[in-house]
Amino acid sequence: MSTVFVASGAGAARRRLVVALGAAIVLAVAFVLAPPMVAGWSPGADFADEHALRAGFRSAFVTYWQAGQAELTPELQAVVDYWFGYHLVKAAVALLWSIVLVALGVMLWRSALRTRQPNRTMFAVAGVSTTLVLAVAGVAVLANIQGAVTPFASLLPMAVDGAADASLAGVLTEVEQGLDDYPGGPAALEVMVEDFARYHVAMAVLGAAASAGLLGLGVVLWRRRAGAAVRVLGAYALAAVALGLVFAVVTVANVTTALDPAPGLAALLTGGW
Numbered sequence: 001m002s003t004v005f006v007a008s009g010a011g012a013a014r015r016r017l018v019v020a021l022g023a024a025i026v027l028a029v030a031f032v033l034a035p036p037m038v039a040g041w042s043p044g045a046d047f048a049d050e051h052a053l054r055a056g057f058r059s060a061f062v063t064y065w066q067a068g069q070a071e072l073t074p075e076l077q078a079v080v081d082y083w084f085g086y087h088l089v090k091a092a093v094a095l096l097w098s099i100v101l102v103a104l105g106v107m108l109w110r111s112a113l114r115t116r117q118p119n120r121t122m123f124a125v126a127g128v129s130t131t132l133v134l135a136v137a138g139v140a141v142l143a144n145i146q147g148a149v150t151p152f153a154s155l156l157p158m159a160v161d162g163a164a165d166a167s168l169a170g171v172l173t174e175v176e177q178g179l180d181d182y183p184g185g186p187a188a189l190e191v192m193v194e195d196f197a198r199y200h201v202a203m204a205v206l207g208a209a210a211s212a213g214l215l216g217l218g219v220v221l222w223r224r225r226a227g228a229a230v231r232v233l234g235a236y237a238l239a240a241v242a243l244g245l246v247f248a249v250v251t252v253a254n255v256t257t258a259l260d261p262a263p264g265l266a267a268l269l270t271g272g273w
Helices: 002-039 050-067 074-114 119-149 151-155 166-180 187-223 227-259 261-269
Strands: none
Touching (some): 002 074, 002 119, 050 166, 050 187, 074 119, 119 151, 119 187, 151 187, 166 187, 187 227, 187 261, 227 261
16 A cells, blocks of 8 residues: 555656646747737737847837937837836846746755665756756846836946947937036936946845845854755755855945946946956
8 A cells, every 4th residue: 555655656756747838838838929929919019029029128228319408308218118127027037947946856865865866866867957047047037127126227338338329329319428528417327327327226125135145044054964865955055155145245246336326327338347
């Protein structure tokens, strides 16, 4: 009877593993395909690809600067709304993807610890690979939350990504001159600088939360080292602490830029980053 229960339990574990793996693959595909599709439902947003988005933003950015007002023009607002929706969907999918990857990683490592060779090595390699993908998904969550919080600022790199036509080049020159004399200048410049500052404040907050979470996780994992999992948990504890320290550095860098955003924005628009 006990043998039947063990076999049944193993079968259920395999099914959960397959379901988690399938969900991770589906969410990885959705992370790429869903954001532009969903964001395209917003009014005035009709961008076939990244090239069309860049061209649309550049044209709207020139019009906005030349309008000499703080309020975004309808053309620029449409691009910003699209970019907000894009990052919001991407962040949501990345978060779900991260949750599934955590569950998948736990199942893989449990299987590795309970299985004999050669399957143990296979599960261990799969567990490490899943952890690396989880790190990518986790960073994607933070980056896309930042983009959703400040979509205008996150669009600005597109203004200098590639050759600029005469109109855009003239506007960028005027912006650079305005930043040299900042504070002061056109209302649009004030909006850009303030949004750029918020962009870095957002990442500072996210980086601080990630740093605290990872450092705390490292401590918990280190204390829970025991039995067959001692090496695995020890390695993950050290990795969590290392990543936590990296995010602490990221937080400090973003706080520094947020306190004095004009030079950072000037560096971005002149390709100094």
